[in-house]
Amino acid sequence: MRNHQVVSVWLEQELAAGRLAIGSRLPGERTMAEHLNISRASVREGTRVLEALGVVRAGVGSGPQAGTIITGNPALALDAALRLHVASAHLPIKDIVETRLLLETWCVEHASRDSPALERAAALLDEMDRHHDGPAGFLERDALFHVALAEAAGNVLIGAMMGSLRGSIADYTQRLTAGLPVWTTTSERLRREHRAILAAVVGGQGAHAAHLVRDHIEGFYRESGIHRHSDSA
Template sequence: MRNHQVVSAWLEQELAAGRLAIGSRLPGERTMAEQLKISRASVREGTRVLEALGVVRAGVGSGPLAGTVVTGNPALALDSALRLHVASTHLPIRDIVETRLLLETWAAAHASPDSPSLERAARLLDEMDQHDDGPAGFLERDALFHVALAEAAGNVLVGAMMGSLRGSIEDYTRRLTAGLPDWTATSERLRREHRAVLGAVLAGQGGRAADLVRDHIEGFYRESGVSA
């Protein structure tokens, strides 16, 4: 095990044992180096890796914001990794589509009509109607809308996974729109489908919402030339 990995293994043990939790502050760099029997440079490197993974937030200076605090942002690391793999074609678009179908149909079927995230979803649809800023603006709101729907299911991991997929979804859907014959017609159809999905969720019709989401996702990719 490399020295900087010792920090990750130690933190995992502390979290599992309940000695640390979200919001807890890590010991100082010198204290950790002595406790783990590694150099302060290794502690620093390990902390930076954990920060990149969204596990901790490192503060600087003095005062209440200083020090390294345990956070919970798994989407941060997943987002960066997925975008790099999609860009390098290690994750084919078809695989992303299938993953979306698995996550989003389940989330739509289990979404709570009372979830606050549905209010955000509705606002995003209103913004789509109010702002005609082309495919880029539309697809940014589209990705956020789908994340909000996933979060309405109340499953933290599913929400984090959809949040991490957001950047990748937005990037490759933007590329796919270049091959669409009529963006105006497509965007109008997507708007109608978004409203239908949200309406089904708000009405507590989980099964219908799941079917609508599946048709919505598959329809866009078929039109773009990607088989789901």
């Protein structure tokens, strides 16, 4: 279960039991992390996704408006997100690739060099170097890396959209590995490209990073034998 799902399931249960209500404030990050047995970063991620879905509203400052306010039922909002996620698994590859290109090139061009998401992206690249568990593990980390880059732009809605697409991206890239000539050759190239993209973002070279991301995404599909304008799924 993903982090935002852990938080949303707990919130649904609290609302159903009457312990929380629309308009109530969520407990603090530390309290929720201890109760749910997840990290504070995971609580923060879950809260951010719920905010993008309109389930909570994060207040600032002090006084009556401080804290995170519950504004909706996650069951309804996440049902729509789930439908998007399930549907995306059956979309033509060209549609998902074009969506990724639109989202990801914009995100790296507008990414904040100080975003904590970039530290997570760098850690994922280190994990790829340490673990040689075949295409499945590599491509799961690859999808998470691209989500982290998207989150670095600071747009919570786009971050949530990329998060919803994460599983589908990992699934269909895994399927496309059957068309690759030699996986080890491809994975080594992807590692180099990941490092170059991250370096461009951290170095404040947004336009260059966008160019690298475009070549990176399209190059994988060309190498797997699928042109992005194909109707294959």
